[in-house]
Amino acid sequence: MLALLAAPLAAETLPDAERYDGTFRLDDGHVVTGGRFVEGGFTMFLYIDTDRPDFGGVFRRIGSSDRFEALPLGPGAETAPALEIEFYRDADGYDRLEWRAEGEPVRRGARILPHRSETVGFASADGTELEGRLLLPPCPGPHPLVVSVHGSGPVNRYGGTYHLFFVRLGMAVLAYDKRGYTADDSAWREPDIDEMAQDAAAAVEFGAARRDIDGDRIGLFGSSQGGWVAPEAAALAPATDFLLLRAGAALTQLDTVMHEIRMELPHDELDRAGANNAMMLYRELYRLAQAGRPKSEADLLTGPYRDFGWYRSVFGDEPISAAWSDRWWSWAGRNLAETPLPELRRSALPILWQLGERDEAVPFVATREALLRAFAESPGRDQTVQVIADAPHSFIVEGEEGKPVLSPQFFGGLKSWLEQRGLTGPSADCTPGARR
Numbered sequence: 343m344l345a346l347l348a349a350p351l352a353a354e355t356l357p358d359a360e361r362y363d364g365t366f367r368l369d370d371g372h373v374v375t376g377g378r379f380v381e382g383g384f385t386m387f388l389y390i391d392t393d394r395p396d397f398g399g400v401f402r403r404i405g406s407s408d409r410f411e412a413l414p415l416g417p418g419a420e421t422a423p424a425l426e427i428e429f430y431r432d433a434d435g436y437d438r439l440e441w442r443a444e445g446e447p448v449r450r451g452a453r454i455l456p457h458r459s460e461t462v463g464f465a466s467a468d469g470t471e472l473e474g475r476l477l478l479p480p481c482p483g484p485h486p487l488v489v490s491v492h493g494s495g496p497v498n499r500y501g502g503t504y505h506l507f508f509v510r511l512g513m514a515v516l517a518y519d520k521r522g523y524t525a526d527d528s529a530w531r532e533p534d535i536d537e538m539a540q541d542a543a544a545a546v547e548f549g550a551a552r553r554d555i556d557g558d559r560i561g562l563f564g565s566s567q568g569g570w571v572a573p574e575a576a577a578l579a580p581a582t583d584f585l586l587l588r589a590g591a592a593l594t595q596l597d598t599v600m601h602e603i604r605m606e607l608p609h610d611e612l613d614r615a616g617a618n619n620a621m622m623l624y625r626e627l628y629r630l631a632q633a634g635r636p637k638s639e640a641d642l643l644t645g646p647y648r649d650f651g652w653y654r655s656v657f658g659d660e661p662i663s664a665a666w667s668d669r670w671w672s673w674a675g676r677n678l679a680e681t682p683l684p685e686l687r688r689s690a691l692p693i694l695w696q697l698g699e700r701d702e703a704v705p706f707v708a709t710r711e712a713l714l715r716a717f718a719e720s721p722g723r724d725q726t727v728q729v730i731a732d733a734p735h736s737f738i739v740e741g742e743e744g745k746p747v748l749s750p751q752f753f754g755g756l757k758s759w760l761e762q763r764g765l766t767g768p769s770a771d772c773t774p775g776a777r778r
Contacts, residue, residue, distance in 0.1 A: 368451040379502030388502030396747040464548040474518025483554035491564035512767025542575035550581035573682035616652030698733035
């Protein structure tokens, strides 16, 4: 278990936006870790006991108060009991909380494992300036470092439990705002995979240059889209020492997008022939984009099919030139051929790649087999694919009594893999190898 520190963290050491971030020990023994979490431009708060992840959830702040209510996410969420957290400010900051679950006694907790947060900036290879935060454990450095690699969409430096989990293991975390980040979806432009890889590589080199970072223990942690980005970034940044991927994609973008489309087809409106026709037409459309053809040619391609029922069920009534944005057409053309497999075949780095067995966004069987073949061909001898049983892309599975929980295989597998390779740092009492 974690050692309880006598002195809590002063809130003044954390930026205002991070005052609810941290690790808290509750009076019943649970230790919850988390804080601000941004995905798709939407701010949430993620708090989980990473040793027992059936305890916790995703929360939203109630107005401008210090109270947070759990969001109904995942299977069985509608029947889950109400859950609320309220934070209290002592003289030293927001260092106490009450955890209120419907039908259960109130749990009270205090902050442990104080960490530091430093605003940092660095330049990517093309001169783009990026800004983020460096989270540092309480013990003296140099620290192992994890550079957080983004998933798709508008996301920034805040990763809640996914970042504080590493700090709890005595590791520093460098997390930055995604290139072009904006919470306004209408203004968002997804960077190219190559641009994101250059940004992640620059983050690695920035971390490696710091005296408080252990230059022999620097890794990249990527989720989802990070499967395309992190291996390329590692190839660009020689200071990279290991790779961690959560639900990472490894096939081409095209194959992965096609899998997502098939999973999202309105199957109740389509027979097998209609579904196959829709998938083949999607592939022909993307071939046009990859060939650099103007989007107007998509209307010529789809014109002969627009009166068929299967076409209207899948593509709607608007012509493709109106339904699909110019930005998506252009981005797809430049990026659909991207795959990390060539980099993985050349990589000798230790790698942990975690895949969900029921992933709706990443084709599980094909991705696992492609990874195993790439690892067999590579010079590396420490490359593992871990399957998270019954897990979708989110890794949220159905727990006891139908309650949605983050699969315990995720954090448990990640922690074991890191500890076995000596990649974690000292525990909270600054004793190497102490129990956490």
